Amino acid sequence: MFKALVLEQQEKTTLASIQSLQDDQLPEGDVTIAVDYSSLNYKDGLAITGKGRIVRQFPMVPGIDLAGTVLNSQDARYQEGDNVVLTGWGVGEGHWGGMAEKARLKADWLVPLPKGLDGKQAMMIGTAGLTAMLCVQALQDAGITPEKGPVLVTGASGGVGSVAVTLLAELGYDVTALTGRVEENGPLLTQLGAKQIIDRRDFEEPARPLEKQIWAGVVDTVGSKILAKALAQVDYEGAVAACGLAGGFDLPTTVMPFILRGVNLLGVDSVMSPFEKRQAAWQRLVELLPASYYEQACQEVSLDEVPTKAEAITNGQVTGRVVIKL
Structure with missing residues (x-):
């Protein structure tokens, strides 16, 4: 039994x-x-x-x-x-x-x-951490280096978001965290490596087709109007790794960021990711996540x-x- x-x-x-x-x-x-x-x-x-x-x-x-x-x-x-x-x-x-x-x-x-992890630590990472690592690797593969500029993480208080903040900070990126719970979770996100915290309410106004260029890259876990707003603010030839729909599966945007700024929208899936890709991502997680993350x-x-x-x-x-x- x-x-x-x-x-x-x-x-x-x-x-x-x-x-x-x-x-x-x-x-x-x-x-x-x-x-x-x-x-x-x-x-x-x-x-x-x-x-x-x-x-x-x-x-x-x-x-x-x-x-x-x-x-x-x-x-x-x-x-x-x-x-x-x-x-x-x-x-x-x-x-x-x-x-x-x-x-x-x-x-x-x-x-x-993976060597270097026990079962509890592996589940502290889990699907959320694996997905976050795949998002970070997607940005890197798209040529988004720390020198290109700040990177935004939406839904930063959640599982994927908090790991993404940690990984990007460990890799030397200037990370901005977007969360709906600034007062509650701002200190933790700062400890994980975020340089700036933004209230989600600042992103809930409908996005214009193009807005001021701010982000070299974005890890988006939310979708819907949050993703639309982020796309409108991405730098020329920047990239967005999209992996979630906590805010909805719609995308109220235009083609403007893609055809006028060359923005790349990168879909990231961990569910059906092949063995070799998973194993490589797990190894990178072991290498990059600091002991403080687990604590x-x-x-x-x-x-x-x-x-x-x-x-x-x-x-x-x-x-x-x-x-x-x-």
């Missing part, structure tokens, strides 16, 4: 409860894992609360991230006792995920736990506390990363 957070649907309402399950209830997969830690992401919050159409079948164990130890494997790449990490691949949406003491998964979805930007909760935290994260009331100890 093992404990799991199970989502069920009754009369179009999603219900979350802690249940005891048996091993034979686990879904098909090559590798069975004893889960040490999972994490709570915005997508998990949408799934658990039912506020977003995330879960494709019920019952479902949520959790798009996990770190744990292999119990048994039918794939030669992993052996009993190996430490592994999973992020993405539709786990926690269409396949039982990490918010359980055990998981059974396809070997192709796993990455060996400042994370909180640990139990499985029982997850439904309450899920409601909070969907309401924009969670700062940094939430790690779940199994």
